[in-house]
Amino acid sequence: MAEHNFDVVILGGGSGGYAAALRSSQLGLSVALIERDKLGGTCLHRGCIPTKALLHSAEVADVTRDAGAVGVQATFQGIDMPQVNKYRDGIVDRLFKGLTGLVSAKDITVVAGEGSLVAPKTISVNGELYTGKNIVLATGSYSKTLPGLEIGGRVITSEHALQLDFVPSKVIVLGGGVIGVEFASIWRSFGTDVTIIEGLPTLVPNEDASVSKAMERAFRKRGINFKTGVRFQGVQQSATGVVATLENGESFDGELLLVAVGRGPNTAGFGYEENGIKMDRGYVLTNERLETSVPGVYAAGDIVPGLQLAHRGFQQGIFIAEEIAGQRPAAIDELGIPKVTYSEPEIASVGLTEAKAAETYGQDNISVYEYNLGGNGKSQILGTAGFVKLIRRNNGPIIGIHMIGSRVGEQIGEAQLIVNWEAFPEEVASLVHAHPTMNEAIGEAHMALAGKPLHAHA
Numbered sequence: 001m002a003e004h005n006f007d008v009v010i011l012g013g014g015s016g017g018y019a020a021a022l023r024s025s026q027l028g029l030s031v032a033l034i035e036r037d038k039l040g041g042t043c044l045h046r047g048c049i050p051t052k053a054l055l056h057s058a059e060v061a062d063v064t065r066d067a068g069a070v071g072v073q074a075t076f077q078g079i080d081m082p083q084v085n086k087y088r089d090g091i092v093d094r095l096f097k098g099l100t101g102l103v104s105a106k107d108i109t110v111v112a113g114e115g116s117l118v119a120p121k122t123i124s125v126n127g128e129l130y131t132g133k134n135i136v137l138a139t140g141s142y143s144k145t146l147p148g149l150e151i152g153g154r155v156i157t158s159e160h161a162l163q164l165d166f167v168p169s170k171v172i173v174l175g176g177g178v179i180g181v182e183f184a185s186i187w188r189s190f191g192t193d194v195t196i197i198e199g200l201p202t203l204v205p206n207e208d209a210s211v212s213k214a215m216e217r218a219f220r221k222r223g224i225n226f227k228t229g230v231r232f233q234g235v236q237q238s239a240t241g242v243v244a245t246l247e248n249g250e251s252f253d254g255e256l257l258l259v260a261v262g263r264g265p266n267t268a269g270f271g272y273e274e275n276g277i278k279m280d281r282g283y284v285l286t287n288e289r290l291e292t293s294v295p296g297v298y299a300a301g302d303i304v305p306g307l308q309l310a311h312r313g314f315q316q317g318i319f320i321a322e323e324i325a326g327q328r329p330a331a332i333d334e335l336g337i338p339k340v341t342y343s344e345p346e347i348a349s350v351g352l353t354e355a356k357a358a359e360t361y362g363q364d365n366i367s368v369y370e371y372n373l374g375g376n377g378k379s380q381i382l383g384t385a386g387f388v389k390l391i392r393r394n395n396g397p398i399i400g401i402h403m404i405g406s407r408v409g410e411q412i413g414e415a416q417l418i419v420n421w422e423a424f425p426e427e428v429a430s431l432v433h434a435h436p437t438m439n440e441a442i443g444e445a446h447m448a449l450a451g452k453p454l455h456a457h458a
């Protein structure tokens with residue numbers, strides 16, 4: 001058996017794995033990157049990028065439908081799904097080429113094939129052994145389902161949903177989290193009759209309660225149906241459709257059922273546990289240096305408990321490379337990781353929700369302010385509703401920012417700097433925000449919280 005030796009051997013070429021590879025190589029380490037499918041992983045091929053391309057087509061459909069209201073004569077005639085998919089694939093292909101070029105320009109050995117640990121520091125791929133002074137596990141995640149709910153036929157996951165070459169007439173979306181609401185939003189814009197079923201009491205239940213409420217209002221207005229706080233019981237498939245039943249006896253029919261109940265760690269069968277790596281329900285446990293229970297074996301991305309987001313994976317990959325190179329980078333603060341839900345409207349948030357802040361510091365020790373986008377010129381021009389909600393510690397910094405409205409995802413950059421740099425509202429209030437931008441809403445909210453509101457009624 002041929003044996004190859006590297007400073008770093010990385011299993012999985014998704015967001016976490018390829019970031020670790022690029023940064024390791026920048027730092028002069030020799031790197032092998034093992035990937036069984038395509039570099040870029042879920043995010044590039046089946047996640048972030050293709051869904052956002054579809055959301056852009058969805059936005060254009062909505063804008064076209066509403067064009068008359070702003071004096072533009074246009075007629076919405078329908079969705080040409082093969083063309084939507086062609087547009088989406090073009091973007092993915094270009095980014096994939098770019099990434100492949102980036103990786104090959106570095107001195108990274110890309111190994112095609114499925115690998116598994118055969119010793120704590122050795123991965124076997126296609127009968128060859130790759131031994132690393134350090135190992136990075138980054139094998140990503142898969143779409144979960146519920147016990148007894150089989151995927152197949154008209155019961156699909158996000159991977160299948162992205163491959164549809166037609167617009168379904170009626171869909172049931174099981175799960176009102178990020179992936180569920182993004183697909184619900186896309187399909188509604190494409191003309192589909194959508195019903196979301198969510199077992200928890202609200203849509204987007206991980207967000208601040210007022211954001212969840214605003215999201216429900218916005219979806220109701222868009223004609224997206226949802227049932228919350230009731231558990232799914234089962235589904236029957238026929239040649240023409242599905243009927244989903246809930247535990248309260250209600251049932252819903254549709255052409256398809258999208259199962260969007262979260263993502264599970266893809267770790268089974270790769271020799272992790274057998275080689276002494278501590279796991280919990282399939283997740284790889286690490287310390288805050290992202291090192292597993294086996295010294296020199298690190299883990300990044302969706303297999304590490306926490307937010308399953310591409311930019312968290314990138315950051316973890318970079319962190320691990322720097323740690324291996326002896327740079328002792330600062331540990332990643334999970335609370336400071338920005339989150340965006342790219343539906344219409346969008347949600348963008350960073351830091352603590354009001355409930356969490358009250359639980360951590362006591363309700364009397366925090367102040368909360370909600371700036372309504374009704375007072376923001378650009379939001380009025382775009383015809384969007386929503387708000388920027390700030391949470392501060394009294395006489396202290398901003399500890400949470402929560403936004404909802406069209407395009408607010410683009411505002412997350414400033415929000416995350418404010419929270420992560422522990423800025424005081426008084427400091428942000430003195431910074432000038434360009435007029436008229438949606439970004440002004442962040443400035444206005446801080447001005448109001450600092451006691452000097454300008455375009456705010458409260």
Ligand SMILES: Cc1cc2nc3c(=O)[nH]c(=O)nc-3n(C[C@H](O)[C@H](O)[C@H](O)COP(=O)(O)OP(=O)(O)OC[C@H]3O[C@@H](n4cnc5c(N)ncnc54)[C@H](O)[C@@H]3O)c2cc1C
Binds near residue numbers: 311
């Ligand atoms: C529909 C959808 C939309 C999303 N949208 C967003 C978004 O807008 N923003 C965001 O931040 N995140 C989004 N995500 C989440 C994001 O895609 C993940 O957080 C991210 O891809 C995780 O990166 P990773 O490196 O952990 O895993 P992955 O990207 O899953 O990469 C793991 C890689 O490892 C390979 N692999 C697995 N096992 C082996 C093995 N044994 N041998 C060799 N190779 C192996 C796989 O082929 C894969 O390429 C979305 C996810 C989905 C499903």
